[in-house]
Amino acid sequence: MTKTISDVICPFCGTLCDDLVVTVSDDGTKLLDVENACAIGAEKFLHSQASDRVTRPRMLQEDGSAVEVSYDEAIEYTAQLLAKAKKPLMYGWSSTSCEAQSVGSEIAEQVGAIIDNTAAVCHGTTLVAVQNVGIPSCTLGEVKNRADRIIFWGCNPAHAHPRHMSRYSIFPRGYFTGKGHKNRKLIVVDPRTTDTSSLADIHLQVEQGADYELLQALRAAVRGQELTGDIIAGVPKAKVYESAELLKSGRFGVIFFGMGVTQSLGKDHNIDAAIMLTKDLNEYTKFSIIAMRGHYNVTGSGQVLGWQFGFPYSVDLSRGFARYNPGETGSIELLKRKEADAIMVLGSDPGAHFPIRCVREIANLPSVCIDPHITPTSEICKLHVPVAFVGVEVGGNCYRMDNVPIDSRKVVEPPEGMMTDEEFLRAVNTRITEIKAA
Ligand code: SF4
Known part of the structure; x- marks a missing residue:
């Protein structure tokens, strides 16, 4: 005989998925199966059953x-x-x-x-920036139900937070986002091509360590100011303007950012600038910012x-x-x-x-x-x-x-x-x- 437990929380990444279904033996001593978790989340549960587990100090x-x-x-x-x-x-x-x-x-x-x-060694710089300039934020529930503009900056949720996009940010159909990913536009800022950037409407391949420059250029473009130079932080100027217009045209946008921007050159100043970009975008539409916390x-x-x-x-x-x-x-x-x-x-x-x-x-x-x-x-x-x-x-x-x-x-x-x-x-x-x- 077995027991099934639903609405279980996954204790692996900061997404804290809360819809797992776990099957255990009737006496509760053996964990037999995990449903709905991604591969890394399921492994966390199954590893507790490993036969070579250390059980004494x-x-x-x-x-x-x-x-x-x-x-x-x-x-x-x-x-x-x-x-x-x-x-x-x-x-x-x-x-x-x-x-x-x-x-x-x-x-x-x-x-x-x-x-x-x-x-x-990860988002401490974010915490310093929040103390510097505050943070306009929201919940992941609001993202699911309202957001139609998403930025992933310096993060790769396809690998690090595997169910983030399917539960909250890109694919789900929410109260005001009934068409799911069809109504959402995604910008990914990453020097590398990743599994997340392959889903993007715009991939800004920022020059390594030049996030601060690109953030400030986006702020200027959002305000309609003239940018000098054809290439800014490795990104063609036209793409910076196109991104700014895409962000402004949404009804509700969110910037998600990870260690690619918190631990690269500029550190907390990058996050200051990202928060100020969020503030600037609120002059035109509703925008929030959320750190992609790991543990x-x-x-x-x-x-x-x-x-x-x-x-x-x-x-x-x-x-x-x-x-x-x-x-x-x-x-x-x-x-x-x-x-x-x-x-x-x-x-x-x-x-x-x-x-x-x-x-x-x-x-x-x-x-x-x-x-x-x-x-x-x-x-x-x-x-x-x-x-x-x-x-x-x-x-x-x-x-x-x-x-x-x-x-x-x-x-x-x-x-x-x-x-x-x-x-x-x-x-x-x-x-x-x-x-x-x-
Ligand atoms: S995304 Fe995967 S690892 Fe993260 S909380 Fe959800 S199931 Fe767990």
Whole structure:
């Protein structure tokens, strides 16, 4: 016998699709099938059933081997590591629930840590730009029901957010968009030809690193100003004017942007300009802008840090109060300056994404990696603590890329005796309180 669970949330990317159908065994111990998810989303669910999954904490030995330890030993090691460090770094948080993130913030405050999330290497520049100039935004539901002009700038949702276009931005028929993609015009800005750009009505092949120039040229074209030169940022001038007219002629438009523009030359200034382009377009029609957030709850991590400390990432609590100065208080800068004396990573993989200098520094530090998977980070940290999959084996609140909170659900039991990350963090927090009081 089997059970079918509908309206399940996918805990992989920031699209947070909420229409999955999962089949489990009658006793809820085996996950058998996943419907409606894309390939990467389905793999996340099915990976929880892998026979070679690590189910107990492992401590790295001097000779490079790893020995299994109990959760109690792992809690003691983590609590001692954080309580004794002068400036611990607590990094990640983007692949876990808001509940676990909230406990992490309590620990960070108690030990005077720097707490940072993966925005440090993706949309942190977006958050800075939003603080600079604000953000005219909307929900993905509004996009589905209203938008007839879409820009994908520096992102490739066909691969990174595979159901974004079919659920929200291009193909679905909404309340005012009954003809689906036939009534939507798509502009893709990308130096490369991609599976997303192949769907575009206009593909602006911007010169690598010249997004700022193209954004400002589009702003001028939207206002009807004269552009000098035949080619602007690698794009023929006529195409810039054609794009501006296409955007102005719509009833409701949205700019979606990704790391191709947040992490290329210009960084937060690019996003300032993209937001100002959105503002300019609102003189002619209705326009919004949304960041294509990657990890399924990186947006939630910014929300939790925001309501706890007033800042969305790179928060330095080492002086007993919250400081925020991206470029100084970020994880990369801290590791490059060799200032952290311990590191705890949860729900991300800096071993795969940070510059090699920083990865080497992580390998040299007392370290804990809390993650359901074996990753490059878990392999270089002194202690790896496997935990239940959030959104599969334990529920919890998450924020979609448009800042809409959605509760993820538990659909299957975790392996026997396995802790959730929230339970593990609560136990560590209690033990740190005891150590500090002694
Ligand atoms: S698009 Fe993202 S949220 Fe939706 S099923 Fe695929 S990985 Fe999951």
